[in-house]
Amino acid sequence: MALRILPPVRTLVWYRGKDLRVADHAPLRDAAASGEVVPLFVLDPYFFAPERARELPHRMQFLLESLTALAANLEHLGSRLVIVAGRAVDLVPRLARALRADRVVAQRWCEPFARERDRRVAAACKLELFEGETLAPPGSLRTGAGTPYGVFTPFSRAFLGGVSPAPPLPTPRKLPPVPPDVLAAFGRGDLPRLAAPPTLADLGITRNPALQPGGERAARERLKAFLNGPGPRYHALRDRMDLPGTSRLSADLKFGTLSIRTVWHAAADALAGDARTRYLGELLWREFAHHTLWDRPTLLEQPFRPDFVGFPWRDDATLWDAWASGHTGYPVIDAAARQLLGEGFVHNRARMITASFLTKHLLISFRRGEAHYLEWLTDGDWAQNDAGWQWSAGCGCDAQPYFRVFNPVTQGQRFDPEGAYVRRWVPELARVPTRWLHAPWTAPPLELAAAGVRLGKAGSYPAPIVDHAVARARFLALARAHLGASKR
Ligand SMILES: Cc1cc2nc3c(=O)[nH]c(=O)nc-3n(C[C@H](O)[C@H](O)[C@H](O)COP(=O)(O)OP(=O)(O)OC[C@H]3O[C@@H](n4cnc5c(N)ncnc54)[C@H](O)[C@@H]3O)c2cc1C
Numbered sequence: 001m002a003l004r005i006l007p008p009v010r011t012l013v014w015y016r017g018k019d020l021r022v023a024d025h026a027p028l029r030d031a032a033a034s035g036e037v038v039p040l041f042v043l044d045p046y047f048f049a050p051e052r053a054r055e056l057p058h059r060m061q062f063l064l065e066s067l068t069a070l071a072a073n074l075e076h077l078g079s080r081l082v083i084v085a086g087r088a089v090d091l092v093p094r095l096a097r098a099l100r101a102d103r104v105v106a107q108r109w110c111e112p113f114a115r116e117r118d119r120r121v122a123a124a125c126k127l128e129l130f131e132g133e134t135l136a137p138p139g140s141l142r143t144g145a146g147t148p149y150g151v152f153t154p155f156s157r158a159f160l161g162g163v164s165p166a167p168p169l170p171t172p173r174k175l176p177p178v179p180p181d182v183l184a185a186f187g188r189g190d191l192p193r194l195a196a197p198p199t200l201a202d203l204g205i206t207r208n209p210a211l212q213p214g215g216e217r218a219a220r221e222r223l224k225a226f227l228n229g230p231g232p233r234y235h236a237l238r239d240r241m242d243l244p245g246t247s248r249l250s251a252d253l254k255f256g257t258l259s260i261r262t263v264w265h266a267a268a269d270a271l272a273g274d275a276r277t278r279y280l281g282e283l284l285w286r287e288f289a290h291h292t293l294w295d296r297p298t299l300l301e302q303p304f305r306p307d308f309v310g311f312p313w314r315d316d317a318t319l320w321d322a323w324a325s326g327h328t329g330y331p332v333i334d335a336a337a338r339q340l341l342g343e344g345f346v347h348n349r350a351r352m353i354t355a356s357f358l359t360k361h362l363l364i365s366f367r368r369g370e371a372h373y374l375e376w377l378t379d380g381d382w383a384q385n386d387a388g389w390q391w392s393a394g395c396g397c398d399a400q401p402y403f404r405v406f407n408p409v410t411q412g413q414r415f416d417p418e419g420a421y422v423r424r425w426v427p428e429l430a431r432v433p434t435r436w437l438h439a440p441w442t443a444p445p446l447e448l449a450a451a452g453v454r455l456g457k458a459g460s461y462p463a464p465i466v467d468h469a470v471a472r473a474r475f476l477a478l479a480r481a482h483l484g485a486s487k488r
Pocket residue numbers: 238246247248249250251253254282283285286287289346347348349351352355373377379380381382384385386387388389392
C-alpha cells in the first residue's frame with residue numbers, strides 16, 4: 001500500500017499585543033511543533049487609527065518598540081512577523097482561508113470586548129485560544145459555593161492551595177521560514193499588502209524619551225535588575241514613593257514582553273521570606289483583577305458594589321484640570337499627576353492616594369480618573385486599572401472601605417519622608433524644608449519666601465484647592481446619605 005504524505009499543518013500564530021514575546025509563548029510553541037508557522041500581527045484601526053492611537057500615546061510607544069523587537073526576534077529564529085492592516089474580525093478569517101491555514105492560534109484575553117472579538121473570529125474560522133495572560137485559567141477558581149471570589153484573601157488562599165503554575169516553556173531554538181506562497185499572496189486578490197509597523201510620527205505621537213524601553217530583552221534586564229537589586233527588600237521598600245523599590249514590570253506584564261509564569265517562577269526562586277510572600281502576593285492581585293473582570297464583564301461599566309450605582313459624583317472642570325495637571329496644592333497629589341504625564345508611570349502608593357483624592361476629596365467620578373490613567377499609563381490595563389480605581393473609590397471588589405479617606409499630607413510624610421519624590425516632580429517646592437514640604441501652607445511665610453515659593457500667586461505653587469478635613473467630612477456625609485438611601 002502506498003503511503004500518502006500529508007501536507008504539513010499550517011498555523012497562523014495571531015499575536016494580539018498582550019503577548020509580544022517568543023519566550024514562553026504557548027501558541028508559538030504549539031504551532032512550531034505541528035508544522036508551518038505564520039506569525040501574524042494585525043494593525044486594527046480599533047487601536048491603530050491615528051485618532052485612536054493618539055488616545056494612548058505611552059502605551060503605543062511601548063507597544064511599537066515591543067512589536068519591532070518581536071519582529072527581530074522572530075527573524076533571528078528563522079521566521080518573520082507578517083504585519084497587515086485591517087479589521088481583525090474580518091481579516092483574520094479571510095487570511096486563514098486565503099492562506100490555506102489549518103488553524104489560527106492565539107493567547108486568550110480577559111476583557112469583554114476582546115472576548116466578543118474572539119467569539120466573532122471563532123465563528124468564522126478555526127481559532128484556538130491558549131492560556132498565558134494569567135497563571136490559572138480565568139474562571140477556574142471558585143468558592144465552596146461554586147461562585148467567583150469577591151474577596152482577595154480567600155482567592156489567594158485558594159490559588160496558593162490549589163494552583164501550581166507550570167514552569168515557563170523554553171523558547172524555540174529555530175522556527176520554520178514563512179512559506180513563500182504565503183508571502184506571495186499579500187497584495188493579491190482581496191488580501192492587503194504586507195505592512196511595516198507604523199512609526200510614532202505616522203500616528204501623530206511625539207516620542208517620550210522618559211518611558212521605559214519596550215521589547216523582550218529590556219524586560220528580561222528589568223526582571224534581573226529587580227531580583228538582584230531591591231527584590232530581597234521588596235516588603236520593606238515597596239510603599240516608598242521616593243525609592244526604586246518595586247520591579248517596574250507592569251508594562252511588561254501588560255504587553256507580554258515577559259510572561260506572568262516567567263516572572264512568578266523567577267521571583268519564587270530568587271526571593272525568600274517576606275519579600276517573596278509580598279511580591280508573589282502582588283502578582284496575585286494582578287491575577288485577581290483579571291479573574292474578576294472575566295467573571296464580571298460588566299465591571300468596566302458598572303461598579304462592583306450595586307449600592308454605588310447613581311452615586312452623585314460632580315463635574316467640575318476647574319477641579320479636574322487642577323488634579324489632572326498636578327496643581328491641587330497638595331504636593332504628593334501633584335507629584336503623582338506630573339509623574340503620570342512625564343514618564344507614563346505612577347508609584348502604586350501614589351496611585352492609591354491620588355485616586356482617593358479625586359473621588360473622595362473632589363467628588364469626581366472614578367470613571368474619569370480611570371480613563372485619564374488609561375490614556376497616559378504605559379502599563380494601562382483594563383482589568384488592573386478598573387480594579388485599582390474601584391478599590392480606591394470604595395465601590396470595587398474587596399475595596400478599601402468608603403469611609404477610609406487617605407490624608408495626602410500624612411501619606412506623603414510617611415511614604416516620601418525626605419520629600420525626594422515631591423522635589424523631583426514638583427520642582428517649585430524643591431527648596432522647601434522637609435518638615436513643611438508635604439503641607440507648604442503650614443510653613444512660616446519667611447521660610448516659603450526663602451524657598452522661592454509665593455503660595456497661590458501666579459507662576460508659583462498653588463494654595464490647596466480644598467481643605468482636607470472639610471472635603472473628608474463632605475464625602476462621608478454624601479456617601480452615607482447615598483449608601484443609606486440605596487439600602488432602603
Ligand atoms: C488607581 C490605580 C490604578 C492602577 N492601574 C493599573 C494599570 O492600569 N495597570 C497595572 O498594571 N497596574 C495598575 N495598578 C496596580 C499597581 O499600581 C501597578 O501594577 C504597580 O504600581 C506597577 O508597578 P510595579 O511593576 O513596579 O509593581 P510591583 O510592586 O513590582 O508589583 C509587581 C507586579 O504585580 C502587579 N501588581 C502590583 N500591585 C498591584 C495591584 N495593586 N493591583 C493589581 N496588580 C498589581 C503588577 O502587574 C506589577 O507589575 C493600579 C493601581 C491603582 C491604585
